[in-house]
Amino acid sequence: DGSMLPCLKKGTPQKDVIIKSDAPDTLLLEKHADYIASYGSKKDDYEYCMSEYLRMSGIYWGLTVVDLIGQLHRMNREEILAFIKSCQHECGGISASIGHDPHLLYTLSAVQILTLYDSINVIDVNKVVEYVKGLQKEDGSFARDIWGEIDTRFSFCAVATLALLGKPGSESHAGHLFLLVGPWSCWPQE
Numbered sequence: 001d002g003s004m005l006p007c008l009k010k011g012t013p014q015k016d017v018i019i020k021s022d023a024p025d026t027l028l029l030e031k032h033a034d035y036i037a038s039y040g041s042k043k044d045d046y047e048y049c050m051s052e053y054l055r056m057s058g059i060y061w062g063l064t065v066v067d068l069i070g071q072l073h074r075m076n077r078e079e080i081l082a083f084i085k086s087c088q089h090e091c092g093g094i095s096a097s098i099g100h101d102p103h104l105l106y107t108l109s110a111v112q113i114l115t116l117y118d119s120i121n122v123i124d125v126n127k128v129v130e131y132v133k134g135l136q137k138e139d140g141s142f143a144r145d146i147w148g149e150i151d152t153r154f155s156f157c158a159v160a161t162l163a164l165l166g167k168p169g170s171e172s173h174a175g176h177l178f179l180l181v182g183p184w185s186c187w188p189q190e
Contacts, residue, residue, distance in 0.1 A: 029069045029071075032065065032069065033065075033066055033069055033071040033074060036062045036065055036066050036075075037066065037071070037074040037075060039062060052096070052097045052100075053096055053097070053100070054096055055096050055097040056084070056087060056094065056095070056096045056097065056106040056109040056110055056113075057096070057105065057106060057109040059080060059083070059109070059113060060109040060110075060112050060113050062075075063075060063080075063113060063116055064116070067116060072116075077117060080113065080117070081114075081117065081119055081122050083098075084110045084113060084114060084122060084123065085122050085123065086098055087100075087106070087110065088102075088110075088123050088124065088127070088128075089101075089102045090127075091127070091130075091131050091134075092124060092126075092127030092128045092129070092130050092131030092132075093107050093128070093131040093145070094106050094107040094109075094110040094111075094123070094128070101145060101146070102131065102145060102146075103144055103145045104132065104135055104142060104143070104144045104145065104154050104157045104158060104161070105144060105153075105154070105157055107128060107131065107132070107157070107161055108157040108160055108161045108164075110123070111123075111128065111161050111164045111165060112160075112164065115164050120164075120165065125165050125167075128161065128165060129162065129165060129167050132158050132161055132162055135154070135158065136158065137150065140155075141154070141155055142154040142155050142157070142158040144157075
């Protein structure tokens with residue numbers, strides 16, 4: 001009867017928002033850059049405090065946006081690099097924020113940021129490689145952290161991290177990645 005999918009009617013997506021004719025038709029890039037550049041300037045903001053658990057990825061997302069619109073220079077590069085360095089643990093992994101446990105996803109986000117800034121030397125690369133290798137399981141999959149949750153996205157994170165560090169092949173069973181990619185290559189192309 002369609003009650004489970006309220007936005008679909010006979011297989012056709014329905015609009016859930018009506019955009020008024022007088023709505024802006026220009027993407028206000030400067031305003032987006034202003035917002036992202038100022039985010040985090042008020043450390044006691046509710047939103048800032050509540051997003052601590054994903055801080056490293058949030059920084060990466062924000063930096064990619066301002067870089068795409070040519071505004072990367074507006075970000076506090078030195079503060080960001082110092083933050084990343086302070087989030088690297090003795091084991092080599094990098095956490096979402098200071099005081100959090102290291103995690104493969106946030107390790108990738110940190111490496112992506114450092115690649116964007118051409119500053120990989122801020123972290124101990126060899127320790128990161130050892131951390132990533134240590135998360136690989138016997139079947140070739142990767143856990144997200146020491147607690148062991150396994151998901152295909154963590155295999156992507158591991159391979160991407162090692163590739164960005166110029167260390168592909170450090171994972172002992174890189175061929176397992178093809179088991180993830182293979183089915184997509186067989187999917188009918190339209």
